[in-house]
Amino acid sequence: MKKLLLLTLLILPLAFASCGSDDEPNYKDQTLVVGSVYSIPGGSTGWTSDNELIASVSTAGVKAEHVGETYIRNGNKSFKVTVTPRFNTYEIPCLQFGASSSTVKSFMSGYTMISETDEILLYTGKHPVSFVAYLFTNSALTLSSVIIPITSVDINELVSFLAERYVYVTKDEEENYFGFLSADKQYVIILQFESMNSEEVYFIGYAKYTDSSSAPAQAMKMMKQQLAPASTGTNAEVKAGYSRLLGIMPEMRTDLSILK
Secondary structure, eight states: OHHHHHHHHHHHHHHHHHHHHSSSSSOOOEEEETTEEEOOOOOOOOEEOTTTTEEEEEEEEEEOOOSSSEEEETTEEEEEEEEEOSSOOOOOOOOOTTTHHHHHHTTTTTTTTEEESEEEEEEEEHHHHHTEEEEEEEEEEEEEEEEEEGGGSSHHHHHHHHHHEEEEEEEEETTEEEEEEEEEESSSEEEEEEEEETTTEEEEEEEOOOOOOTTTHHHHHHHHHHOOTTTOOHHHHHHHHHHHHHHOOOOOOOOOGGGG
């Protein structure tokens, strides 16, 4: 009898400890698809995001905003959120800005190089991309770009692909481009509708984010002049393409403090 009582006294504290641990919220790292919402155990009060452009916190929980990784925190509690895309329309080019041409060539192994100069590296792309082009200034990578024929990709899918990854922050009808910023504020992305060599294409350029928002657009203009100096497209065609893109573009972020 004494042995049974002793055993009971030993087991009871362990049982209560076990029950107590089951009641503790379990903050595990989460992988979310863009647009989905995760309910934090115990509610979202007091929780904040390290990067609200990747994942934001509201009374509804944690919402996956753009592709990337960030931490959700509340005092000494935290968990990582990895946001993944729904669309993988094309392979993103090398974004190691400042790198040499040899570094870019290594990144592009598996692609076929078409031409090489001191300023331009041009490759055949992989569907739906027809060409991948890189611009160098003083032997350092300045601009990476992909050229996609409009017949090779659905316009809604292309815009969704970009909107999942980047924040739409500006447009310029005169220069014919839409500007995006990566959620980690490392890159600026420009989408243009162009007519090059008698073919209508989407020209998408990537550059390192700087205080000069016009720099990537100027770099793209320089590259296009070298790639297709005798473009036969008309201004009317380009403006019509711009209008089609504008009609399905997601809502622009009006809080331009994101650019600071």
